[in-house]
Amino acid sequence: MVQAALADAGGLGEVGGGGPRVPAGPERLHRLRDDGLRLEFPRSAHAPNPTPFLTHGSTKGPIPVRLTGILGAEPVRSSTNGRCPLPVSPVAALAGPGDTRAVLKPLVIASDLDGTLLSPGGTLSERTREALAAARAEGVAVVAVTARTPYGVDMLPDLLPLLDGAICANGAIDYVPETGRIRVLRSIRIGPGRRVAAAIAARLPDAVFAVETGTGIVGEEAYRPLVGASNWDFVPDVDAVFKRAKRAVKIKVYCAGRTGEEMAAAVEGADLGGLSMCHWGDFGMLDFNARGADKAFGLASWCKDRRIGPESVVAFGDMPNDAPMLAWAARSYAMGDAHPEAVQAATDRTATNAEDGVAQVIEALLAGDTAAAA
Known part of the structure; x- marks a missing residue:
């Protein structure tokens, strides 16, 4: 079996449909989680599109489940059956009590810089640096999404080695710090x-x-x-x-x-x-x-080039110009002192940049503990 541990199927879809129906609410599934709930995919040459099912010791046989919610874009791979066609991230983070959304390890961490990722002094704290490095070591891409120019990003030498890309000028520029390549996505005549x-x-x-x-x-x-x-x-x-x-x-x-x-x-x-x-x-x-150019547009363009959808992105921001990006990403965090427009657009809150709010969430996600990240 290819197995992905789930925290909560309440936000994934319907449990039942061909097998015994089991309540999919958070109370039921948080209890099952503690006992080892599993989402499994049959590994069979005769099942090119396998039906996933939940298994648990308290049930008699498998429970079919139809996946309809937030899922990662990176397919699960098995050693004998190649690529599973269902886009489920190989690492599933645990959801907090009362949180019915599926929260999987993201493929992309997208963050505003000033007031968000950087400290109040405009520098990268050691805790944040370590969190970003740990995320990249786990295969998670880190993208800065900022109002700064490419030159402004280059002024952060401690951050540059930790970036897989940068969206600058509020979404108008795709910048590659490693090579210095600048691609204008939208401009004004x-x-x-x-x-x-x-x-x-x-x-x-x-x-x-x-x-x-x-x-x-x-x-x-x-x-x-x-x-x-x-x-x-x-x-x-x-x-x-x-x-x-x-x-x-x-x-x-x-x-x-x-x-x-x-x-x-x-x-x-x-x-x-x-x-x-x-x-x-x-x-x-x-x-x-330019019309249509904002942080969501720029980040979506970067992700589209890599066949990544919003369901695999976690975003962070604090100001109104971050709101489109926060609304676009499947999971997003407004900083503890964020502008009300950013708070309204985000799915979650974290601590302030002075308290390493971004690092706190990344640490929790990598540890599979979104109860702490929520």
Whole structure:
């Protein structure tokens, strides 16, 4: 038999259908879990599409089960029958009491950086580093999904060896830190971008603008005190920004003395040319990406290239720009101090980045203990 230990079948599907029906609620199956509940697949040359069934000492014979819920994308393999066609992850994590979702070891850990994976000081803690290394040793890919540019990711030398990829500029760029390859997934045409900037300036006269090009940033001189020495190219005004930039993957708007939420409210109803907008709550900045480009889009593109679906992804974030990614992933965690939009989009909560919230969840998932991760 190919066997996968289950914590709870209440979120997997129907138990019965051809055999004795057994209640599939969390109380019944959490009790069975303690006694060694198994999900088994017949290994037979005459069964190319084997019907899975539950086995347990308290039942008379196998209990057929139809799988309909959250499952990993990596097929189980047996030593004599090749690949099992049912996409069940080879390691199943235990669900916590009252949690009826199937929680399997993910194939991808996708995390925002600032305010999430990184400490409040913008560094990688030793606990988080060890958790990421352990995940990769178990075959789990680690992907940073960030508003940062590729240059901004490169500023984290301790993190780079632990990344299998990076989605930058809020989903607009697929970056490979190991090789330096930059692939723009979605961009904004310069002409329409300039018209959007004019519409924003009409609502926010004190706004200053910058354009991320994929390889650098062109910004108004007023940005210089904010960013200091960097890969920015400073120019006198907004017209010069759009003349200098040859390509735009993201438009950045900053207003001193305003919150991001106030800025978002001010531009509501303006003609933004269909661009996607996100903000950072109290921080006075708005980001604009091409239509449809957000963290969910970028992460989904990365996963699609590897034939991985959202059911095999665990995501972490703390801000409104993380919300699409948190909603896309089958399991997602908002940080302990996350913005309400991120909390609403996520399936779960974890501790703050100061408390190594991401590492806590990864440790629990790898240990097969999602009671601790929930």
